Amino acid sequence: MPARQSLADIQFLLTEVLRAPAQWQALAPFADTDSDLAAQVLDEAAKFVDTAVAPLQRVGDEVGCQFSAGTVTTPPGFRDAYQAFWQGGWPALACAPEDGGQGLPAVLECVLYEWLAGANHGWTMAPGLLHGAYECIRHHASDALKAQYLEKVATGEWLATMCLTEAHAGSDLGLVRTRGVPQPDGSVRVNGSKIFISGGEHDLTDNIVHLVLARLPDAPAGPKGLSLFLVPKVLPDGDGRRAGPPQARPAPPGGSEPHEVGSVGASVRNAVVCERIEEKMGLHGSPTCVMRFDDATGWLVGEPHKGLAAMFVMMNAARLHVGLQGIGLLEAAWQKASAYAAERRQMRAPGAKDTSLIQDHPAIRRTLQTQRAWIDGGRVLAYHTALQLDVAKHSTDAGERAAAQRWGALVTPVLKAALTDQGFHGASACLQVFGGHGYVREWGIEQIVRDARVAMIYEGTNEIQAIDLLVRKVLADGGQGLAALLAALPGKAPGAATSVRRHALVEITQTLAIAAHSDPELPYWVADDYLRAVALVLLEWAWCQIGTASRRAHGRTPTGEADRWTAPAQAFTQWVLPEFDLRAAVLRQRIAQALEFKPKEASSA
The missing domain is CATH 1.20.120 (Four Helix Bundle (Hemerythrin (Met), subunit A))
Known part of the structure; x- marks a missing residue:
């Protein structure tokens, strides 16, 4: 999906329809972010998406991720694109400057991820949970954990996962059996298996931060007995058992600065094993992993038995982005169908004297214009929601914050369900524009339909x-x-x-x-x-x-x-x-x- 092709539309919706610059400039953290800066950010984002990510769409689907003896190799070009992505500062767009972020409004991040999903959904799955993981660690982790992991996740140098689902417990998290046993040094040993873990193992980054729902030994039954643990793929200390969050040592003789235990020296692999990756209908460029934790070292995030409250921070952030995936994928399908309809001639349209472009036939016009209506209207709702998220965080007016929180609570599930539903069914309607050509791989529309289907399922089914x-x-x-x-x-x-x-x-x-x-x-x-x-x-x-x-x-x-x-x-x-x-x-x-x-x-x- 050429991101630059939708850039003018999005700038119109932000500046003319929503008056977004005036809204975010009324909030202290974004007072200096004017419309020119936002336009420059989006222009550069469109260039990156079109040149670095979109060209990998087909190879991601046709080659896919490869699994061998517990390791996962992503498709050719994926690692280089991801390294350019995080080093260019894109994951940190809306993160706080003190955490290594750029401190920009959330709506700009939303536009970026909408484009990324439309350009290459499989690749975008890798950084898709970063912002939610960042918010979870920022709001619930201890100072020691934040010192070790927050900036790495904020910048995207390390990727993160959300480990909820187990084979016997799909959406019913109260059935989770994974256990966490506290250790004298303050760490926890985690044992259990998780399925459907997007990006549970890969070669894109040197470390992966797993956020795992599990039960402490004294946990009550049901969802109220779940705790959340941070379990890294790679531990910072040489023995892999005594490793823990960094602690400052006194300065040695000579007056040099204190240094952090665990931040230097050898790193070892934690007892986290990828058993296999799933064979899926779509998203072949994203490894969906079965993960096993064998006495793995981790640390509690938040309070004991209140893991769902911490995890929901991550899940709610993800649900808006999943709704945006629906928009991005539908936009990509619409662009392909619109371009095809402008070139293909078939039969005579009503009132025409000769064969017509199929875009002149009422049935095709109805399909394309209907999907366009969903894309444009859905964008307004999603972007307004992103603006409200910043109001809820940063407004000095209690009434404004309450109204923004109400909007987010009520509208986020609507966007996740309605826009992903339309993303799949609308993409299928766009495939219909191609006739038989849409059903074959050559035109790329069938991949969009396959990739779009999962968004109706994950992050909580519709x-x-x-x-x-x-x-x-x-x-x-x-x-x-x-x-x-x-x-x-x-x-x-x-x-x-x-x-x-x-x-x-x-x-x-x-x-x-x-x-x-x-x-x-x-x-x-x-x-x-x-x-x-x-x-x-x-x-x-x-x-x-x-x-x-x-x-x-x-x-x-x-x-x-x-x-x-x-x-x-x-x-x-x-x-x-x-x-x-x-x-x-x-x-x-x-x-x-x-x-x-x-x-x-x-x-x-």
Whole structure:
């Protein structure tokens, strides 16, 4: 996917639609980050993606990762590209300067990773968890662990993994059996196996920092008994057992500076073993590993038995990026399909006298414009969410922070589920534009479809995202938080039709909360429909903002230039938004059934 091809669109959405520079400059850490600097960063990011990462897309798929005797070799060119990536400072874009980062707004990092995913999803899996690992270590690790590992992870010199899943425990983390046994020196010996570990072993970096969920000996059963441990692939001390976080020694005679135990001398491999890598439908450039911890040395991150709280910092950061993967992959598929449709001639379009380019046929125009509507609207929502993450961290106004936190909590699962769903199904629709040519490897569109499918599964399946939204977040306060979010949507006031849909969603939420008392299973039956309805209402708001900005820009630009947004706006109204009525009808029907439901105890009484 040529990143530079979407650069102008993204700059318009950031500067004209979201007024992002004014938003981030109102926050102290970004006061000096003006629109010119942001544009320069994105321009350089686009060059890097197009020249260093995108050319490795096919070799990553066709050669893939190779496994031999516990070691993993990534496809040709992957290591060189990654070394250039971290040495160029790209992983550290949004990390704090005191941790080796560049201290830039989170939304710029989001754009970078969207482009990377669209250009080469397999390669991008390697640094994909870095920012989440950084946040987890920064907020929960001890000072000693941070001194040893934080900057290495922030800069991307060392990569990180998230080790949750076990063969018998997929999404049900309460079943985790991996154990951690405390040692007298403050370390922990970790034993157990984990599956589906992206980048569990590779040759991209000299060390890998594994963040592992496990149980201490006195842990209670279930998810409340889980602790989080940092288990490096390579230990900093020669014997591999007494190794630990660095501690300052007194200065030796002669007045030289103190040095750190473990920061010099021989390094040894920890007792962490990659048993195999999975053969997968897609993402062949990313090793998905089965990892075994054999009395491996690690250290507690955060408090005992509160590992999920620490891990969720990492998971929530990852979920927004997974939603952006959906956008990036759909953009890549759209670009291929649009280019093909502009060259391929087939039959006569309605009203034409001769064979036509297939982009002139209504069926093809509908497909391309519909996917464009999802890309553009999805970007507005994802970028606004990234801006809200910075507001939640840095605003001096308590009300602003609370509103931003509410947005992140409610909208992140919507973006993860809706955008990855559309990333896969929309890419499949773009493949259809090619006809039979799309099904063969030559054109590259089939790889995008295969690679996109996993994003609907990892970081919490889309069904889990829907349950998280409806059961844990919306119904927990009777829908008040969602109603407040909808009422406070920034920008121009919605039109009558928009208001009707927002009011309908609030009314459905209120009646659903009542009906759930009669039928406790109800929210679980309809969670997917509910999340989709929320996504459509949010996308409608996004397109209202795009329309307002486009009309405003039209007065300052040459005639026709602002019309870039007209066709997808019409497609959204005609082909996407009507789905809200379908979802609303499904929800209302199921709610009505629940309200008629009489529990056996009540009827027998």
